[in-house]
Amino acid sequence: MSDKFKIEIVDGSGRAGKLYTSHGIVDTPAFMPVATQGSVKALDSRDIESIGANIILSNTYHLMLRPGIQTLKDLGGLHVFMGWNKPILTDSGGFQTFSLGKLSHITEEGVTFRSHIDGSSNFLSPEMVIEYQELLGVDIAMVLDQCSQYGLIKEEVLKATDRTHSWASRSKLAHKGNGQSLFGIIQGGGDLELRRYSVNFLTSLDFDGYAIGGMSVGEPKQVMYETVELMGQILPYEKPRYLMGVGSPEDLVECVYRGVDLFDCVLPSRVARNGSLMTVSGRVNILNKAYKTLDGPVDENCNCYTCKNFSAAYLNHLFKAHELSGYRLATIHNLRFILKLMEDLRVAIQNNKLDIFREEFMYNYRSSNEAVRLSQKEKWMKNKLGH
Amino acid sequence: MSDKFKIEIVDGSGRAGKLYTSHGIVDTPAFMPVATQGSVKALDSRDIESIGANIILSNTYHLMLRPGIQTLKDLGGLHVFMGWNKPILTDSGGFQTFSLGKLSHITEEGVTFRSHIDGSSNFLSPEMVIEYQELLGVDIAMVLDQCSQYGLIKEEVLKATDRTHSWASRSKLAHKGNGQSLFGIIQGGGDLELRRYSVNFLTSLDFDGYAIGGMSVGEPKQVMYETVELMGQILPYEKPRYLMGVGSPEDLVECVYRGVDLFDCVLPSRVARNGSLMTVSGRVNILNKAYKTLDGPVDENCNCYTCKNFSAAYLNHLFKAHELSGYRLATIHNLRFILKLMEDLRVAIQNNKLDIFREEFMYNYRSSNEAVRLSQKEKWMKNKLGH
Numbered sequence: 001m002s003d004k005f006k007i008e009i010v011d012g013s014g015r016a017g018k019l020y021t022s023h024g025i026v027d028t029p030a031f032m033p034v035a036t037q038g039s040v041k042a043l044d045s046r047d048i049e050s051i052g053a054n055i056i057l058s059n060t061y062h063l064m065l066r067p068g069i070q071t072l073k074d075l076g077g078l079h080v081f082m083g084w085n086k087p088i089l090t091d092s093g094g095f096q097t098f099s100l101g102k103l104s105h106i107t108e109e110g111v112t113f114r115s116h117i118d119g120s121s122n123f124l125s126p127e128m129v130i131e132y133q134e135l136l137g138v139d140i141a142m143v144l145d146q147c148s149q150y151g152l153i154k155e156e157v158l159k160a161t162d163r164t165h166s167w168a169s170r171s172k173l174a175h176k177g178n179g180q181s182l183f184g185i186i187q188g189g190g191d192l193e194l195r196r197y198s199v200n201f202l203t204s205l206d207f208d209g210y211a212i213g214g215m216s217v218g219e220p221k222q223v224m225y226e227t228v229e230l231m232g233q234i235l236p237y238e239k240p241r242y243l244m245g246v247g248s249p250e251d252l253v254e255c256v257y258r259g260v261d262l263f264d265c266v267l268p269s270r271v272a273r274n275g276s277l278m279t280v281s282g283r284v285n286i287l288n289k290a291y292k293t294l295d296g297p298v299d300e301n302c303n304c305y306t307c308k309n310f311s312a313a314y315l316n317h318l319f320k321a322h323e324l325s326g327y328r329l330a331t332i333h334n335l336r337f338i339l340k341l342m343e344d345l346r347v348a349i350q351n352n353k354l355d356i357f358r359e360e361f362m363y364n365y366r367s368s369n370e371a372v373r374l375s376q377k378e379k380w381m382k383n384k385l386g387h
Numbered sequence: 388m389s390d391k392f393k394i395e396i397v398d399g400s401g402r403a404g405k406l407y408t409s410h411g412i413v414d415t416p417a418f419m420p421v422a423t424q425g426s427v428k429a430l431d432s433r434d435i436e437s438i439g440a441n442i443i444l445s446n447t448y449h450l451m452l453r454p455g456i457q458t459l460k461d462l463g464g465l466h467v468f469m470g471w472n473k474p475i476l477t478d479s480g481g482f483q484t485f486s487l488g489k490l491s492h493i494t495e496e497g498v499t500f501r502s503h504i505d506g507s508s509n510f511l512s513p514e515m516v517i518e519y520q521e522l523l524g525v526d527i528a529m530v531l532d533q534c535s536q537y538g539l540i541k542e543e544v545l546k547a548t549d550r551t552h553s554w555a556s557r558s559k560l561a562h563k564g565n566g567q568s569l570f571g572i573i574q575g576g577g578d579l580e581l582r583r584y585s586v587n588f589l590t591s592l593d594f595d596g597y598a599i600g601g602m603s604v605g606e607p608k609q610v611m612y613e614t615v616e617l618m619g620q621i622l623p624y625e626k627p628r629y630l631m632g633v634g635s636p637e638d639l640v641e642c643v644y645r646g647v648d649l650f651d652c653v654l655p656s657r658v659a660r661n662g663s664l665m666t667v668s669g670r671v672n673i674l675n676k677a678y679k680t681l682d683g684p685v686d687e688n689c690n691c692y693t694c695k696n697f698s699a700a701y702l703n704h705l706f707k708a709h710e711l712s713g714y715r716l717a718t719i720h721n722l723r724f725i726l727k728l729m730e731d732l733r734v735a736i737q738n739n740k741l742d743i744f745r746e747e748f749m750y751n752y753r754s755s756n757e758a759v760r761l762s763q764k765e766k767w768m769k770n771k772l773g774h
Contacts, residue, residue, distance in 0.1 A: 038704060039705055081700065309432070
C-alpha cells in the first residue's frame, strides 16, 4: 500500500480515498480545474479556493513557453507564482504536442515542435519534462507520452504505445522524487488488447499512479467507457487512477462508477464562457429568452457564489452585453457544479449508494446529445421494469 | 441648507462633506466607478464593495437599449438587478447621444438616435429620461442635456446651452422626487461667460446638485481647470458639485482643490484593461520587461486585493497570456488606487492640508503627458524657492 494514496471505502468499482501530497490531502474522487497557463480562465486563485477545489492542473508545455520554467523557478515555483497553496498536478505536454499535428515531429529522442505563440522551434525529451516539473515544484508530475488519434491502424497505435513505454522507463529513471509523485500514462487507443499490454508494461515500472491517456480524442463514448471499465479492473487497486481530459457531468459519473479517482477537463470552464451553464437537469444556455426576466438564480439548488448573489436575468444581460464579469460568474457556477458532483459521488460511495446515485443522475441529467439521453432513459426504464 | 448634502469642513476651495441618499451616505469628495451597462467592466458588485466604493454610476441610455427600462423595473430596479445596495447615480444619456454624432438628431422635443446595438431608431425626451430614472429607482438622476464639442463657435454653444436650459426646466417639472435627487448640468463649453450664464439659469431652478458637463471633450487641460475653478466660485456653496467624465489622478487632485465633490470616469478601469496600472509615481505598463521577474506587488504601498495576493510577475504573465483574470485584477488595483486617493484628499481637507497634499502629489506623480509633468515640476520648484 502506498503512503501517497489510501482507499477508504469501495462501492462496486467506485472508490473513495485520500491522496497525500506536499501541499495537502485531496479527497477522491476529485476533479481538477484546469489552469493551463497558471490561471483557471477568468478566475484567480482565491476564486478557485472558494469554489472548493483541492487540486488543480497546469501544463508544462504552456508554462515552458510562457513565462518559462527558469523564470518560474526563480519566482519560487508555480504555487507561489499563482498564489495557490494546495496541490498542483502538471500534465507533461504530450497531449499538446499531439494536438499541434504537423507542427510537431516525434523521434525516439523526444518531440521537436513549433511554439504556438511565436513559431520558434523547441525540443522536449522525457528527461527534460521530468526536470521541468521538478523545477516547477508541483505535487504530481506526468511522464511525456505519445497519444494516438482515434481510428489509427493497430500497428501505428502499437508504435506510439511502445514509444510511450520507452519514454516512461526513461522518465522513471530521471525522476528524483523528493516528495513529488510521478504518474505513468496508459496508451493503446481504443484497442483493449493494447491497453492491457500498456498496463502490464507500465505497472512493472511501479509509478505512484496511473493515468488513462488518449481518451476523448474522437472515439465513441462506448469505446471510452469500455476502456475505462477495463482499466478499473486491471490497474493496481492501491494506486490512484486518473482519466485525462474527461469531465462532462455524465462522464464523471460513469467513470467514477468504473473506478476512476482523478479527472481534469476544460469543458466546464470553456462552455461556461459560451454561456452554457450546468444544472442537475442538464446544460442550459443563459442567452435563452426565458432567462431575460428570471429574477431567481440559474439553478435553485446551487450554493455557488454566482447563484447566491446574482439572478439569471443579470447573467443573461452580462452575456448579451459581453461584460467580462459574466465569464467569471458562469465559470464559478460550472466549476462549483462539477466539484459538488464529485462531493456527492464521494458521499454516495461512502453510503454504498453509487449505483442508485448514478441511475438517478442519468435519469435527471439531459446529456448534450439528445440521442444519448433517450437511450439512457430507455435503458433505465427497462431496468426499473425488469427488476 | 439641503438635507441631502452637508459640508463638514472646507479647506480653501476644497470641501469634505456627506451626501445623503435612500441607499446610504457617501463621504465626499467621492469617485464613482462606472457601471455603464450595469456592470463595472470585469468586476461584480461584491468586488466593487470590497474596493471601498460607496456610490457608482450607470447609464440610462445604455440600460434603455439593453436590457430595457421596463425589464429592470419588473426585476425590482437597478439595485436589485446588479446586487448592489449602495447609492447609484445614472447619467441621462445626453453625452452618449452627443457621442453618436450623425447617428443622433436633436430637436427641441428631444433626441432621435440610432441604437449602437441594432441600428433601431429610438427617441428620448427630457421627460422620458426622468421617468426612466424613476423606474430604475436610482438615488441620483441627471437631466437630459446637450453637450457641445470643443471649438464650436459661440453662437452654436449658446444654442446648445439654451436647449440644455429649456430641457432642464421641463425635467424639473417632470421629476416627482420621492427621495430621488435630481442634478442639473451646466453647459457653456470653454466660454466662461456662457458658463456663468448657464449657472445663473440652472441655479434658479434649484436642483439638488449641479454637474459640470461638457468637459473632457478635447479642450486643453488649462481650459478645464479654469472652468472648474469658476464653477467652484459661483455654484451654490451648499449643493454638491459633480464634474462629469473626469477622473485621471492629477485631474481629481486639481479639481477637488477647486471645489468639486463628485467625479466619474471610465479612465481608471479602461486603462487597467490595457495593462496600465496606477501608482503614486504615475502609470506603469505591466507588460514592461522589468515586471516579468518582479516577485513583489506592482505597488509596494497599495493595500488592494491584487497587490496583497499577486505579484507583478504574475500580472505580467496574465496580460501576456491574455488571461481574463488579469483584466479583473488590474481593474481592482486601479479603482482602489483612485478610491484611496479620494480618501486621502478627504483627510487632507479635514486636516487643512489640501495645499500641501496637492503639491506633493503633483511632484511625485508622473502625469501621462511628460510636458505637463515637467511644467508642473518647474512650477513647484519655483514656488518652493520663492517661499
